[in-house]
Amino acid sequence: MKLVVVSAGLSVPSSTRLLADRLAAAVDRQTPVDVQVDIQVVELRDLAVEIAHNFTNGFPGKALSAAQQAVTDADGLIVVTPVFSASYSGLFKSFFDVLEMDALAGKPVLVAATGGTARHSLVLDHALRPLFSYLRAVVVPTGVYAASEDWGAEGLEGRIERAAGELAALMTGLAAARPVAKADDFEVVPFAEQLAALSPTSPSGAH
Template identity: 80%
Template sequence: MKLVVVSAGLSVPSSTRLLADRLAAAAGRQAPAGAPVDVQVVELRELAVEIAHNFTNGFPGRALSAALDAVTAADGLIVVTPVFSASYSGLFKSFFDVLDPDALTGKPVLIAATGGSARHSLVLEHALRPLFSYLRAVVVPTAVYAASEDWGAEGLEGRVERAAGELTRLMAGLSAAHAGTERPEAAGKPAAADLEVVPFAQQLAALGAAG
């Protein structure tokens, strides 16, 4: 399974990247047997100039194009942003603004954010979840916010593990479904004959039962 991590941290080192790495490591640990997770990290800080140029000339540079292709081809995403002015960062939003509007349709996404105060934790529900719902992604139920006081405290690691588990189970389920319907003509069936549409609410219920 291909997992792409999008980190919008600006500093080096970055708490945003640290949270992204913890989530990716947890996803790797919880991957089902026989379905290892191949992780690729996209650092938006390194793409800032190309993103700005894309807005003015309409064409992505080589590095930005590779990042957009990776996100489009991923089986699942982990997206992490620092909180600026009670919302996601402008760089974070700009990257998803230049992404093809249909690239995230049906794709599992784990949303996460970092900030200096726990007061900003609602950014996950008021800003990030609506953004990815608009892009028609499948956002996992557990979102992860890490304030400055959360590092080393109880609770953060549990949220990380729970969210990563939800993501990997959803990725594995969708990958298996895709593999089973990728070449139905080989079995002498029409291309859509074996495709089962599972309502989103049913997918979430299954995740809760598995957890």
């Protein structure tokens, strides 16, 4: 399975990237041993210029296009943003603004954020969940917010493990349920025949 981590941290090193890495490692641990997890990290800091150009010219650059394809092809996502003005960062939002509208439809997503104070923890529910619900992603029940005082605390570790377990379960469940279609598995019924079947005078439409 392919797990893509989208990190919107701006500094190096970044607490946002640290949280992203810990979440990814926890998902890997909680995935069944017979399932290999391919983890790819998308650092939005490195794509800022191409994202801006995409807004002005309508075309993604090479690196941005590769990141968009990785997100589209992923079996699951971890998305982590620093908090700016009580919401996600502009860079974080801009990346998802230039993504194809249906790219996240039905895709499991774990939302997470970092900030300087616990007062911003509601960003998960009032900003991140609505965004990814609008994009028709499947957001796992547990979001993870890490304030400065949370690092090293038992509560943060517990939330990381719980959220990672939920994402791993969704990813493995969807992968197991995904049908392998064959060309000869489909019966093509002409449109005229389908309409005829709905007609009140047809045997199948009679009551």
